[in-house]
Amino acid sequence: MFGFPILEVAIGLSFVYLLLALICSTVNETIAGITGRRADVLEKGISSLLGDDPDLKKKLFDHPLIASLTEKPGAKPSYLPASKFALALMDIVTGDKNPANDAQALQQGIRTILKPALQTTLKAVLADSNIHLKTDQQKIEAWYDEGMDRVSGWYKRHTHMWIWILAAVITLGLDADSVHIFRTLWTNQAVRTAVVESANRRSQGERPDSLLPLVVHTQPNDPKASVPVAPHNNDVLTDTERSELSDLLVGWKDVATEWERDSKTKTTGQLVGSLLLHLLGLIFTMAAVTLGAPFWFDTLNRFMNIRSSGRAPDEARDKSSSAPAAPATT
Amino acid sequence: MNSRRIKWFCALLPLLLLAPLASSQTLVLQRTFIEQYKDRATIDGKFIVDHAHKRANPGKKDGDLHAAGRSNEVGLPMVAEVMNAAGDSQVDVVDAIHANEGKGNATPISGAWRIWFEHPSKLPQIQFHDVPPAANTNPAHCFEIHPITMYAGKPIPDSLREIPDFTPKDAESAFGRYEKLSANLEIGDQTVTITSKMVGFNYVGFVAQLAGKRESLDKNDAGAIDGEVVLANVMDNEGDTVLVNDVRLIFIAGTPPAEALANAGDGATLELLGIPRLDLNAISAFIAGGGSGSYVRKLPYEMIVVAVKRVDGAPVQPATSTRKRSHS
Numbered sequence: 001m002f003g004f005p006i007l008e009v010a011i012g013l014s015f016v017y018l019l020l021a022l023i024c025s026t027v028n029e030t031i032a033g034i035t036g037r038r039a040d041v042l043e044k045g046i047s048s049l050l051g052d053d054p055d056l057k058k059k060l061f062d063h064p065l066i067a068s069l070t071e072k073p074g075a076k077p078s079y080l081p082a083s084k085f086a087l088a089l090m091d092i093v094t095g096d097k098n099p100a101n102d103a104q105a106l107q108q109g110i111r112t113i114l115k116p117a118l119q120t121t122l123k124a125v126l127a128d129s130n131i132h133l134k135t136d137q138q139k140i141e142a143w144y145d146e147g148m149d150r151v152s153g154w155y156k157r158h159t160h161m162w163i164w165i166l167a168a169v170i171t172l173g174l175d176a177d178s179v180h181i182f183r184t185l186w187t188n189q190a191v192r193t194a195v196v197e198s199a200n201r202r203s204q205g206e207r208p209d210s211l212l213p214l215v216v217h218t219q220p221n222d223p224k225a226s227v228p229v230a231p232h233n234n235d236v237l238t239d240t241e242r243s244e245l246s247d248l249l250v251g252w253k254d255v256a257t258e259w260e261r262d263s264k265t266k267t268t269g270q271l272v273g274s275l276l277l278h279l280l281g282l283i284f285t286m287a288a289v290t291l292g293a294p295f296w297f298d299t300l301n302r303f304m305n306i307r308s309s310g311r312a313p314d315e316a317r318d319k320s321s322s323a324p325a326a327p328a329t330t
Numbered sequence: 331m332n333s334r335r336i337k338w339f340c341a342l343l344p345l346l347l348l349a350p351l352a353s354s355q356t357l358v359l360q361r362t363f364i365e366q367y368k369d370r371a372t373i374d375g376k377f378i379v380d381h382a383h384k385r386a387n388p389g390k391k392d393g394d395l396h397a398a399g400r401s402n403e404v405g406l407p408m409v410a411e412v413m414n415a416a417g418d419s420q421v422d423v424v425d426a427i428h429a430n431e432g433k434g435n436a437t438p439i440s441g442a443w444r445i446w447f448e449h450p451s452k453l454p455q456i457q458f459h460d461v462p463p464a465a466n467t468n469p470a471h472c473f474e475i476h477p478i479t480m481y482a483g484k485p486i487p488d489s490l491r492e493i494p495d496f497t498p499k500d501a502e503s504a505f506g507r508y509e510k511l512s513a514n515l516e517i518g519d520q521t522v523t524i525t526s527k528m529v530g531f532n533y534v535g536f537v538a539q540l541a542g543k544r545e546s547l548d549k550n551d552a553g554a555i556d557g558e559v560v561l562a563n564v565m566d567n568e569g570d571t572v573l574v575n576d577v578r579l580i581f582i583a584g585t586p587p588a589e590a591l592a593n594a595g596d597g598a599t600l601e602l603l604g605i606p607r608l609d610l611n612a613i614s615a616f617i618a619g620g621g622s623g624s625y626v627r628k629l630p631y632e633m634i635v636v637a638v639k640r641v642d643g644a645p646v647q648p649a650t651s652t653r654k655r656s657h658s
Binding site for chain 2: 038068069078079081082083138141145146148149152211212213214215216217219220221222223224225226227228294298
């Protein structure tokens with residue numbers, strides 16, 4: 001393909017960002033799984049709701065209604081329904097001798113058991129005159145739901161922050177400079193051709209994990225039966241892809257060598273310019289990686305579609321571009 | 331790097347700055363509900379109408395009449411919709427909905443259950459948690475009975491027909507969107523929590539080639555077969571290109587689409603009007619296969635068939651008749 005070098009450069013860049021984003025998401029998911037990030041954020045949110053009272057928080061998480069939500073004893077749940085939170089809290093505050101829905105015992109418990117800040121909050125919550133909130137439990141649930149809305153925002157920000165951190169680590173660790181990648185793809189036709197071929201293979205494969213179906217139907221005559229789909233290994237980079245990625249990335253060692261060489265031949269202004277361009281390339285890559293693998297997979301496919309529809313008349317159509325796109329399967 | 335190259339480089343910048351922005355909804359479903367309705371076309375229950383549209387939407391919009399309310403059998407904020415609501419055969423049902431509006435009467439209702447993330451709420455919606463009365467005709471909801479097939483003892487199966495003057499969404503756009511929808515699923519011991527981005531594309535016109543044999547769905551609350559399900563390959567509106575393989579098509583018993591299916595041979599090509607909904611059967615099968623914990627996957631969906639226009643190229647039914655009605 002010689003007709004559209006800029007399109008092939010765009011394909012190459014999208015392909016590199018896709019591979020880097022796959023590495024980033026794989027690492028992020030692994031860390032989230034190991035650290036129980038969602039459960040931690042939920043715990044922090046509940047702690048904040050309970051006025052940062054560690055004893056009360058412990059009692060709440062130890063309450064059988066909450067403890068039963070986790071598979072392992074002692075583990076924290078990653079999701080907590082409002083009804084269970086409200087019932088467990090009311091049960092703790094009303095004490096062992098009273099039923100959880102005893103309004104008098106609840107008021108008494110709030111005055112005697114809870115810390116002043118939470119006392120004030122809960123008194124205000126229970127005094128809510130919203131006509132849809134008829135019982136104390138409903139009022140506490142509404143308060144919890146509002147709190148969880150905030151927690152949801154925290155989690156999103158937290159995850160986004162992690163993605164940025166990982167994107168930075170991966171970009172800096174691999175010295176993935178977009179400017180350098182662009183230059184290499186633009187000037188080196190052999191590399192460009194090889195990368196476009198790999199990108200073509202990748203774009204014809206399965207989508208990243210976010211679009212994997214839950215099940216597939218293997219028996220056309222039994223629409224009620226289906227088979228669960230296990231996670232595919234499409235997130236793993238092939239040897240060829242790893243090799244092409246290393247061809248396109250500079251590596252810090254090469255940067256140091258180049259810097260040493262340039263320092264002898266270039267002026268200070270030119271050196272500062274090179275440094276700034278390198279930094280710009282790194283920041284650009286970081287921003288690109290945070291957009292995620294599905295985004296780059298779709299972008300890559302769009303570029304591939306443009307390429308296959310706009311190829312030169314004398315160019316032979318290869319099998320992959322002439323065959324209709326494989327239909328998706330629910 | 332010369333200035334021309336830098337210009338090309340800068341031209342790619344906007345690509346990187348376009349992050350998808352869309353609101354999402356978290357829904358907590360009881361697993362018992364999933365098991366009960368995974369192979370049902372419809373749901374039966376009692377519905378309290380809090381608010382209803384005064385009149386049906388014009389045909390150009392979709393011809394539906396919306397009623398927002400509550401049902402103990404559903405346990406979620408919900409809306410029920412009469413299809414082709416301006417049609418003669420729907421008059422009694424529309425009048426009954428208006429007669430019950432705002433009075434708190436729990437009135438028998440049947441119709442296709444439909445979970446779809448079209449009107450998201452900022453807060454999670456938890457099934458069988460207290461549902462407050464709807465504040466208007468279109469509250470934040472992801473559960474619908476749509477289309478209604480019976481209300482207040484008045485069956486309206488014939489409302490499932492083409493909608494006069496309505497232009498449905500085209501298959502390529504709609505299924506292209508469905509196929510790109512991802513959802514986060516958290517599978518617990520008793521519940522499944524689903525978080526999905528907002529999605530519309532309600533009434534879709536598409537061509538489907540039956541890919542297997544039809545099978546009866548589970549029985550409804552009255553003990554009758556609820557309808558049929560069949561796998562089909564969905565094609566674009568010209569019937570030239572297969573867009574998606576093996577989509578479950580749901581036909582509600584006793585409706586014109588079910589009659590058309592009964593008369594269609596194996597492998598027939600049908601021109602349809604359909605509504606997407608969450609595929610509870612897929613979620614159930616995934617859990618049965620050992621799925622537990624958290625997953626990000628494609629949102630599983632199936633299509634409720636609400637009108638069959640042609641079978642193997644031959645038209646099957648005329649559009650329903652309409653008459654102008656006055657509403658106070």
